Amino acid sequence: MKIKITTQEFDNIINSIKDKYKVIAPVSIPYAGQYSDTDVIRYEEVKSINEIEFKRKSHFTAKEVVMPVTETLFYYTEGEYKIPTIDERKMLVFMRSCDVNGLHRIDNVYLKNGKEPDYYYKRLRDKVKIVLIGCEQSFRNCFCVSFGTNTTEDYSLGVKVNKGDVYIEIKDDEFKDIFVGEKADFNIDFVTSNDVKVTLPEKLNPLEVAEAELWREYDYRCIACGRCNLSCPTCSCYTMQDIVSRENPRCGERRRVGASCQIPGFSLMAGGHDVRVRNGDRMRYRTMHKMYDYGERFGPQMCIGCGRCDDVCPQYISISTAMNKVTQFVKSKQREE
Structure with a gap:
């Protein structure tokens, strides 16, 4: 199902569901970049779609949502230990196609690489609902097409912003009664070529x-x-x-x-x-x-x-x-x- 709503309506919706869903997306943080007068784009919780950086590639990825840079596994005292609690809300995470594929790569490592999945990774991963962001054109240094990660079908919502309107593709039934609007005809953008190309050998020693x-x-x-x-x-x-x-x-x-x-x-x-x-x-x-x-x-x-x-x-x-x-x-x- 594909609909169209205004940016204000989108903001009203995500604020109305904030008790159940945490919306996380790439945002631009001023004066926190590589140099003193540059910004950095990384993932943070947002309350408005206007905070989200759609036009530029994030410097850091959404993997920090499921793999925090620093994560406490347990506290211990004498003969006891306690596993810390986490935010029980589900997470709506805005990602580009390449990052969705990147999440699948990490899933193989932490969920399928042994007899038991990693407990700490899984409890965060199970709460993630993917909101797909399209790419109108390839960014500098991208070579996603060479690895087939320029497209994906694994997402709950697809979002496209154009002239004050938010176009939403709803693939997950969980959100059909949450995001309601005028029917619309559109497609999420996927790049089909990159300036940078990589060729891998068919066989190597x-x-x-x-x-x-x-x-x-x-x-x-x-x-x-x-x-x-x-x-x-x-x-x-x-x-x-x-x-x-x-x-x-x-x-x-x-x-x-x-x-x-x-x-x-x-x-x-x-x-x-x-x-x-x-x-x-x-x-x-x-x-x-x-x-x-x-x-x-x-x-x-x-x-x-x-x-x-x-x-x-x-x-x-x-x-x-x-x-x-x-x-x-x-x-x-x-x-x-």
Whole structure:
């Protein structure tokens, strides 16, 4: 069902259901960007559709809704522990097609990667209702078409704003009595081409690629800041922290904190051995995981082609370029054989 309402009517609706639904969307936060006079676009709770950033790509993704950067798993005291409660409201989360596909990638890791789903991830994920935002044109550094993530059918609501009106596609029966308006004929926009294109090899030898000289370029270019991981919709690694009370060392809390495979120490093992010391080896690990390793296990490739890692890298390192270099390397090896 497709309807049209005014922006004011949309605001009235989301405020009338705020006791049951939390509306989360990309918003522009002034003076919080990379430089002092720039903004940052990240996900926050909103009360009006006018707060939502539709025209620009967010710097950070919706994965923070289901994977907080810092999350307390439990509090402990003496012989007892307590799991913290969460907001019981469902979450209407505005996402672009690539980010919806990114959420599916994380679902594989946390819900289907073992005998039991991750309890903390699942209790947040089960509350998410996806509100799809279309893309009228490709953004800078995007290569979603190469990975087939430029479209999706997995959403409860599709939203398009035009000249003061909000066009809504309702796919979830849960919202048919909530969003009521004039019938309308429209389509959510999906991009069909990108300026950046990535071609993956049909078959490769991962050991040959691991020893390729192309990774040595990143030994000096990469500064191991980890910004690529923190902005990525599909990076899901974390570390654990125990925060102990000064007054009573038997009391405290355990936290799950987002981690980065690009930062020194991530691959450090017991005994002090580190399997990836050089920055180029870390870049190789990340690139191959996005374009090969994950796909071998779950089917689709882990990368969704959003280009955010390219956007935020202070050294202008491009993962799309790295992937194409791997393809060129594999082709050259095949020609030699």
